[in-house]
Amino acid sequence: MTRTPVEKNSVVEKAPVAEKTPVTLLGLGAMGTALARTWLAAGHALTVWNRTPARAAALAPEGARIAKDVAEAVVAASTLVVVCLLDDASVDEALDGADLVGKDLVNLTTSTPAQARARAEWARTRGARYLDGGIMAVPPMIGVPEAGGYVFYSGSRDVFEQHRQTLGVPARTTYVGENAGFAALHDVALLSAMYAMFAGVAHAFALIRKEDIDPASLAPLLADWLVAMAPTVHQTAEQLRSGDYTKGVVSGLAMQVAGTPTFVSTAEQQGVSPELLSPYFALMRRRLADGSGENGEEGLTGVIDLLVR
Structure with a gap:
């Protein structure tokens, strides 16, 4: 007799649904709260702690478990402990005395590369695996994928791979290496680079500030120009890799240095301080004057070598 794949009265067993990793989150500032709400919305069991209890209590109606102290929060974590505090000193203070043995510590607190490397070693001596993050x-x-946000991670590759899916809930993840300082x-x-761009934008708007020019009319022109110039970062990277600073150069350093007085004079005529541009122009002149600028035929990449001590 021919049998159908499933008998009429048989019971079909469904594949077990993978349980979502519980998360302990220390720190509920604006960023920490955003992270918390995203994990809760995605169905992760979340234990939270914050120095100001009211911020933690506000998440209780959304399903968060509130820990009375850091020690309790860490114990509640099956493995994953995420830290998002004010600074490196805050991490020291918060985790002082906490039992981190067997935990995976993911530090999203803004720090320097040296602090991140030191924290990785500190975590190792406490029996924890470590992953550093830069948001x-x-x-x-x-929690808004189309917004384009992401987090750099560096440190233990095993920790990153084990928790990649959970860490990817709030924002995309980009792993940049086992050196714990690389994310920072x-x-x-x-x-x-962003702040340097903001400096240029500030100078541009200052130039028109006293004129009968609507800033809103300059804004799209300025944005489009910055976008058009952005691909030059790839040329700079290639020149640094090859050591040939003349490769693909259209506007040589000598020509650009010759044009800088126009920018300074225009600023002075418009009653604008050139202090945001002057340091960069000074580096350009130094690079040209020291004779290493290929007779002025290289572009601006050589300025980078002047910055490296």
Whole structure:
């Protein structure tokens, strides 16, 4: 007799649903709260602690378990303990005396590369595996994939791979290496470029401030120009890799240095301080003057070598 794959009265067993990793989160500032709400919304059991209890209590109606202290919060974690505090000193203070043996400590607190490497060693001596993180997002971007936020991670690859799915709930993840300081280094590198861009934007708007020019009319022109110039970072990277600072150069250093007085004079005529541009222009002149600029035929990449001590 031919049998069908499933007999009429048979019971079909469903594959077990993988249980979502419980998370302990220490720190509920604006970023910590955004992380917490995202994990709760995704169905993760979440234990939280915050120095100011009221912030933690506000998450109880959403399903968070409130720990009375850090020790209790860490004990509640099956493995994963995420820290998002004010600074490195706050991490020291909060985790002082906590039993971290067998825990995976993921530190999303903003720190320097040296602090991250020291924290990794500190965690190792406490019996924990360590992963450092640098958040490239502001709180409203957390839990909103289309916003483009992500987090750099560095340190234990095993920890990253084991918790990749959980860590990817609030924002995309980008692993940058086993050196625990690399996430912080990438974070600060990108933010440093951002602030330099903001400086240029501030100078541009200052130039038109006293004129009958609507800032709103300059804004799209400025944004489009910055976008058009952004791909030059790839040329810079390639020149640094090859050591050939003249490769692909269209506007040589000598020509660009010759043009800098125009920018300074325009600022003076508009009653604007050139202090945001002057340091960079000074580096350009130094690079040209020291004779290492390929007779002025290289671009601006050589300025980087002047910054490295």
